[in-house]
Amino acid sequence: MTSETTRDACLRSFLALLGERPFARIALRDVAERCGVSLAEMRASFASSQDLxxxxxxxxxxxxxxxxxxxxxxxxxxxxxxxxxxxxxxxxxxxxxxxxxxxxxxxxxxxxxxxxxxxxxxxxxxxxxxxxxxxxxxxxxxxxxxxxxxxxxxxxxxxxxxxxxxxxxxxxxxxxxxxxxxxxxxxxxxxxxxxxxxxxxxxxxxxxxxxxxxxxxxxxxxxxxxxxxxxxxxxxx
Known part of the structure; x- marks a missing residue:
């Protein structure tokens, strides 16, 4: 994935998870797994859940x-x-x-x-x-x-x-x-x-x-x- 595509994919996954569970129960690993990227790739785009x-x-x-x-x-x-x-x-x-x-x-x-x-x-x-x-x-x-x-x-x-x-x-x-x-x-x-x-x-x-x-x-x-x-x-x- 390109950097921009990774950002978009992570954000879409985060919003999908947010529709399913409370914000406090969404871990960064959950977002990475949902969009199919590694934590290292996700870290290049986002620093925290607040950043999402x-x-x-x-x-x-x-x-x-x-x-x-x-x-x-x-x-x-x-x-x-x-x-x-x-x-x-x-x-x-x-x-x-x-x-x-x-x-x-x-x-x-x-x-x-x-x-x-x-x-x-x-x-x-x-x-x-x-x-x-x-x-x-x-x-x-x-x-x-x-x-x-x-x-x-x-x-x-x-x-x-x-x-x-x-x-x-x-x-x-x-x-x-x-x-x-x-x-x-x-x-x-x-x-x-x-x-x-x-x-x-x-x-x-x-x-x-x-x-x-x-x-x-x-x-x-x-x-x-x-x-x-x-x-x-x-x-x-």
Whole structure:
């Protein structure tokens, strides 16, 4: 096998095994035996089981990104929410062949906080690429906050997707639309999002000045509590 073919074969075998058993019960030797390569060949491509997980995320990213970016004709005239909706639906389409592997990872993460944290970090990196594909700024502090929030948002949508038996994914699309509506600040309101990281005194001063503005809703700048922190044990492929 060529190096790239070996990588692909190992990843396919890993995902097949993940659909059959929990992540903690998949040894590197199991993956090598399933795809018919030696441990030495596999070691040239992967350093650990966590590396296989990272490869899964990267493979999904590439699949989505290969279908076009913010300059694609289908995005013409659409706002950031609509573009991101399309990109995240593409991600779910890319995950469809591996639905049982995602389901297994979700169960495993609920029992293993370290795995859940690792998956969340991988998802944050992936969601930066999803933001870029949708033409939404993903740089700097604001981009980091958007990626973190989007990772949590996507984890919630995954839960619906895993239970959605409709080929048209009506429930999933409705859930994604609702989550993006609730998380609209992640999409383009840079000042509001970045204010999360402003020191406490500055936030307090800003809040006080906003309260004096006529017609200002004092809660307008508050991020929804369920978007400010990830749900425990929720993976986000």
């Amino acid at each position: 997980l990272a490869a899964f995320f990267r493979s999904t990213d590439r699949h989505v990104l290969s279908e076009g970016g913010p300059d694609a004709e289908e995005f013409a005239g659409e706002g950031p929410k609509e573009r991101l909706f399309e990109v995240l639906m593409r991600r779910l389409d890319a995950l469809e062949p591996h639905k049982e592997a995602v389901r297994s990872l979700r169960r495993s993460a609920r029992r293993d906080p370290l795995l859940a944290l690792h998956l969340l970090r991988l998802s944050e990196t992936s969601q930066r690429w999803m933001l870029a594909s949708a033409g939404i700024d993903c740089t700097g502090l604001a981009g980091s906050i958007r990626a973190k929030g989007l990772a949590v948002l996507f984890a919630r949508v995954l839960g619906v997707w895993l239970e959605d038996e409709d080929p048209g994914l009506a429930r999933t699309m409705a859930a994604l639309d609702q989550e993006l509506e609730r998380g609209a600040k992640l999409l383009g309101m840079l000042d509001d999002v970045a204010s999360i990281a402003i020191p406490w005194r500055k936030r307090r001063a800003t809040a006080a000045s906003h309260e004096t503005a006529p017609g200002k809703n004092p809660r307008q700048d508050d991020a929804p509590a369920d978007e400010a922190a990830p749900a425990a044990g929720e993976p986000a492929a």
